Amino acid sequence: MKSSEDIDVRExxxxxxxxxxxxxxxxxxxQSGGSRxxxxxxxxxxxxxxxxxxxVEQVDINKVKKDDVDVADYLKATNPxxxxxxxKEARAKKKER
Known part of the structure; x- marks a missing residue:
């Protein structure tokens, strides 16, 4: 995501x-924090x-577990x-739904 100066969150x-x-x-x-x-x-x-x-990615963060994040971080660091x-495959599959 671009820096906060480059994105229009309100939009x-x-x-x-x-x-x-x-x-x-x-x-x-x-709400007040978001307004700021x-x-x-x-x-x-x-x-x-x-x-x-x-x-943007439409991820339900209530379904994400810490182990998921740890695995993704490890994979990203060891085999980018x-x-x-x-x-890319996950995004393509999501668009098919």
Whole structure:
């Protein structure tokens, strides 16, 4: 995801048809905190990552387990080509649904 200065979070939220409370609560941010981000406050990297996963990649973070993240991090560090291939295949499969 681009830096918070380069993305328009408000536009993403509006395209999804969500109000601030609905949009931000999915990633554990209060409505008032989300409002500040939408008004230009810098978005911390972990929040940016969650935004990308939940609202762009459409990942249900309630189903993600710590072991899943550990395995992905290990695979990415030890075999980046395989990681990229698997990621592309997963995206293609998701688009088929």
């Amino acid at each position: 993403i939220r509006r395209k999804l048809g969500l109000n601030q409370s609905q949009f931000w609560s999915k990633i554990g941010v209060t 981000y939408e008004s230009g406050r810098n978005i911390p990297r972990p929040v940016q990552a969650l935004l990308r996963l939940v609202h 080509e395989l990681y990229k291939t698997l990621k």
